[in-house]
Amino acid sequence: MGDVKRQQAAAVEASIHQPLERLLSLDDVQAEARKRLPKALYEYVASGSDDEQTLWENRQGFKRHLLCPRVGVDVSKVDMSLTLFEDTAHAQHASLPIMISPAGVHCLMHPDGEIATVRAAQREQVVMGVSQHATTCMEDVAKAAVTLPTPSPASSPPPSAPPSTPLWYQLYILRDRSLTLSLVRRAESSGYQALILTVDSPVFGFREADWRNGFAGLPEGMILANYPTKRAYDDRMKGGWDQNSEALLDRSSSFERDLPWLCSVTSLPVVVKGIVAPEDAVAAAEAGCHGIIVSNHGGRQLDSCISSIEALPDIAEALRQKGFLLDADRRAQRPRARLAGSQRACLSPHPFCRHPPVLRSQRPPSFFPPYVLSPHPYSIIPLVVSLFLDSGVRRGTDVLKAMALGATAVLLGKPIFFGLAVGGEEGVRRVVEILRRETEVAMILCGCSDLGKVGRGLVREGGRGSYIRPSRL
Numbered sequence: 404m405g406d407v408k409r410q411q412a413a414a415v416e417a418s419i420h421q422p423l424e425r426l427l428s429l430d431d432v433q434a435e436a437r438k439r440l441p442k443a444l445y446e447y448v449a450s451g452s453d454d455e456q457t458l459w460e461n462r463q464g465f466k467r468h469l470l471c472p473r474v475g476v477d478v479s480k481v482d483m484s485l486t487l488f489e490d491t492a493h494a495q496h497a498s499l500p501i502m503i504s505p506a507g508v509h510c511l512m513h514p515d516g517e518i519a520t521v522r523a524a525q526r527e528q529v530v531m532g533v534s535q536h537a538t539t540c541m542e543d544v545a546k547a548a549v550t551l552p553t554p555s556p557a558s559s560p561p562p563s564a565p566p567s568t569p570l571w572y573q574l575y576i577l578r579d580r581s582l583t584l585s586l587v588r589r590a591e592s593s594g595y596q597a598l599i600l601t602v603d604s605p606v607f608g609f610r611e612a613d614w615r616n617g618f619a620g621l622p623e624g625m626i627l628a629n630y631p632t633k634r635a636y637d638d639r640m641k642g643g644w645d646q647n648s649e650a651l652l653d654r655s656s657s658f659e660r661d662l663p664w665l666c667s668v669t670s671l672p673v674v675v676k677g678i679v680a681p682e683d684a685v686a687a688a689e690a691g692c693h694g695i696i697v698s699n700h701g702g703r704q705l706d707s708c709i710s711s712i713e714a715l716p717d718i719a720e721a722l723r724q725k726g727f728l729l730d731a732d733r734r735a736q737r738p739r740a741r742l743a744g745s746q747r748a749c750l751s752p753h754p755f756c757r758h759p760p761v762l763r764s765q766r767p768p769s770f771f772p773p774y775v776l777s778p779h780p781y782s783i784i785p786l787v788v789s790l791f792l793d794s795g796v797r798r799g800t801d802v803l804k805a806m807a808l809g810a811t812a813v814l815l816g817k818p819i820f821f822g823l824a825v826g827g828e829e830g831v832r833r834v835v836e837i838l839r840r841e842t843e844v845a846m847i848l849c850g851c852s853d854l855g856k857v858g859r860g861l862v863r864e865g866g867r868g869s870y871i872r873p874s875r876l
C-alpha cells in the first residue's frame with residue numbers, strides 16, 4: 404500500500420514537474436523552481452528590495468540594448484574560453500565568460516547546497532564565487548571540488564592539488580577585523596584563487612516578501628558555516644533573515660582604509676563587487692584591486708539603483724581614461740610581464756602591511772599608465788583591472804552585450820539557486836549548459852569566432868525595454 408502511494412505521488416510529481424531537458428531557458432528554470440519551492444523560500448531568492456524597480460531594470464537594461472551583428476565571416480569554430488587576470492601572475496583559465504556569483508545559503512535550495520554547485524562548476528569548468536554566508540564551510544567546498552571523480556582513476560588529482568577550475572572566496576569587511584583576516588587566511592590555505600570583497604552591503608536591502616512570509620532565520624540544523632559561532636549572526640531572530648544576519652558588518656568600512664589593507668594582507672587578487680558609479684570604480688582601482696564586478700546585488704540592495712548593464716559603459720570609459728583598462732589596440736602593444744603574486748600596489752601605510760607603501764605621488768607618468776613603480780625587486784606592478792558584471796544576466800545575448808560594453812565575463816546569481824532547486828548539481832549544470840548554448844549561438848550569429856572579436860561596435864542603445872515575450876502574453 405505504501406508503495407502504491409509512493410508511486411502515485413511520483414506520478415503526480417512527474418506530471419507537474421518538467422524534466423531538466425524540457426527546461427529551455429533560464430526563465431523556464433525559474434518557473435520550475437517556483438513550482439517546487441515553498442513560497443517563502445522562492446520569494447527569498449526571487450524578490451528584490453522595496454518596489455523591486457532595480458530587479459526589473461536589470462532585465463530591462465539588457466533589452467534597451469540591441470545587437471548589430473556582423474556577417475560574412477568564418478564562424479565554423481567558436482572559442483569561448485578565456486584567461487582571467489591575463490598577463491599577471493594570477494592568470495586563470497575558464498572555459499566560458501560565465502561565472503557563478505557568490506551567494507549565501509545554497510542549502511536552502513537543495514540538501515547538497517554548495518557541494519552540488521561546486522561540482523557543477525568544476526564539471527562545466529566555470530569559476531565559482533563562494534560566499535562568506537555559505538551553508539557549507541569554505542574548506543569542504545574546496546575539498547569537494549578537488550576530490551571530484553575523474554573519468555580515469557590514473558589522472559585523479561593529488562589531494563593537495565587546487566581545484567581545476569578556480570574558486571574565489573567572497574567576504575564582507577566585518578567589525579571584527581581579526582575575524583575577517585582569519586577568513587582570508589582560511590581561503591588562502593584552502594586553495595581559493597581570488598578574493599571578492601562585496602562593498603554594496605553596509606546594511607542589507609529590505610525585502611518585504613521576507614517579512615511578510617516570516618522568513619526570519621535559517622531552518623533548524625542549517626548554519627552560516629564559515630563563522631566560528633552561530634551567535635555571531637543569529638541573535639535577533641525577528642523580521643527578515645538578512646536583517647538578522649547583518650549585525651556583523653562594519654558600516655564604517657571605506658575604500659580608503661580597508662581596500663589597501665586587504666590588498667596588503669593577502670597575495671590573492673582582490674576583486675571588488677557591487678560598484679555602479681564610475682568614481683567608485685576608479686577609487687577601487689587606485690586602491691590596488693585587481694578586478695571590479697559591476698553589480699547592484701541583483702536588485703536586492705538599493706532599490707531605484709541603475710541597472711548594471713547601463714552602469715557598465717561609463718565605468719569602462721572612466722577606467723580606460725585612467726589607464727586601468729586597455730582597449731583592444733593598446734592591449735596588443737602592452738609588454739607581457741609576469742610578476743610575482745605578492746607584488747601589490749599599496750597606497751597607504753597600514754600596520755598589517757607587508758610591503759612598503761607606494762604613494763599616489765609615486766605613480767608613473769601618464770604615458771605608461773598600466774603600471775606603478777614598485778619598491779620590490781621586479782620593479783613594476785600591473786594596475787590593469789578586469790571588469791566583470793552581474794545582475795540580470797539571463798540570455799546568451801546578455802553575455803555578449805556585457806562583453807561588448809567592456810566586461811571580461813559575467814556572473815549569475817539567482818539562476819544558480821533555481822538550478823539547485825530543480826535538480827541539485829544537474830540543475831546547476833543545466834543552467835550553465837543553456838547559457839553556454841545561447842552564448843555560442845549569439846557569437847556565431849554576430850560573426851564572432853572568439854571573445855576577442857566581441858567589440859563595442861556590436862551594441863547599440865535604442866531598444867524600447869518593457870519587453871514581454873509574445874508567446875507568454
Ligand SMILES: Cc1cc2nc3c(=O)[nH]c(=O)nc-3n(C[C@H](O)[C@H](O)[C@H](O)COP(=O)(O)O)c2cc1C
Nearest residue numbers: 504505506507534601700701793794795815816817
Ligand atoms: C539568495 C541570494 C543570496 C545572495 N548572497 C550574496 C552574498 O552572500 N554575497 C554577495 O556578495 N552577494 C550575494 N548575492 C548577490 C549575488 O552575488 C549577485 O550579485 C546577484 O544575485 C546577481 O544578480 P542576478 O541574481 O540577477 O543574477 C546573493 C543573491 C541572492 C539571490
